[in-house]
Amino acid sequence: MKVRIAPSILASDFGRLAEQVVEAEEAGVDWIHVDVMDGHFVPNITIGPAITEAVRRATRLPVDVHLMIEAPDRYIQAFADAGADYLTVHQEACPHLHRTIQRIRAAGVRPGVALNPATPVEAAAPILPDIDLLLVMSVNPGFGGQAFIPSALATLTRARELLNACGGEDTALEVDGGIDATTAPGVAGAGADVLVAGSAIYGHPQGVAAGVSAIRTAVETPGG
Numbered sequence: 001m002k003v004r005i006a007p008s009i010l011a012s013d014f015g016r017l018a019e020q021v022v023e024a025e026e027a028g029v030d031w032i033h034v035d036v037m038d039g040h041f042v043p044n045i046t047i048g049p050a051i052t053e054a055v056r057r058a059t060r061l062p063v064d065v066h067l068m069i070e071a072p073d074r075y076i077q078a079f080a081d082a083g084a085d086y087l088t089v090h091q092e093a094c095p096h097l098h099r100t101i102q103r104i105r106a107a108g109v110r111p112g113v114a115l116n117p118a119t120p121v122e123a124a125a126p127i128l129p130d131i132d133l134l135l136v137m138s139v140n141p142g143f144g145g146q147a148f149i150p151s152a153l154a155t156l157t158r159a160r161e162l163l164n165a166c167g168g169e170d171t172a173l174e175v176d177g178g179i180d181a182t183t184a185p186g187v188a189g190a191g192a193d194v195l196v197a198g199s200a201i202y203g204h205p206q207g208v209a210a211g212v213s214a215i216r217t218a219v220e221t222p223g224g
């Protein structure tokens with residue numbers, strides 16, 4: 001299974017945002033990951049539809065929007081209009097998750113569901129046939145640069161089993177948080193096929209291309 005790499009622009013230099021998106025695209029990444037935080041669902045506040053639209057204009061790659069916000073239904077249309085290709089909501093923020101997913105699809109966007117590290121993957125089981133992406137958090141959402149939580153490996157393995165059991169072999173299984181050249185082989189081995197990385201790409205001492213290539217090499221090295 002080919003592993004896709006999705007750099008999180010949260011770790012980029014926002015003063016040169018478009019340039020940083022282009023740098024990642026030229027380094028061969030597959031998607032651009034946009035972290036939206038509201039100061040309620042998570043402690044941090046980041047960006048909204050206007051910046052997402054600027055990312056959309058900077059790239060032809062799929063724009064993967066991760067909503068870490070309460071009551072995300074209020075903003076589905078705004079992010080659809082901003083050009084999101086994937087719109088992922090947190091299971092923990094959606095009492096009517098199935099309805100939220102239907103609304104995202106009706107807006108012409110691919111729906112995703114994210115699970116916090118303490119949420120059992122079974123919480124998403126009933127809606128797996130309805131989504132295009134399942135996001136397993138490997139840190140508690142809110143900040144970049146945190147340490148990878150190892151229990152995410154078992155969650156990914158179980159998620160992949162559940163997806164295979166419901167005909168969801170083509171559903172993207174994404175992992176987000178603490179991914180670098182050291183943790184990438186393990187998550188890919190556990191079945192993740194979209195790897196989000198912020199600090200390991202935008203904070204790499206040798207630059208964005210070196211950060212992307214370190215992760216790519218790590219997952220593609222046999223036995224690595």
Ligand code: DX5
Nearest residue numbers: 141142144145177178198199
């Ligand atoms: C965490 C965000 C992540 C974060 C990843 O709440 O969802 O996408 O930016 O950053 P790193 O790769 O630095 O852990």
Ligand code: ZN
Nearest residue numbers: 035066176196
């Ligand atoms: Zn994210």
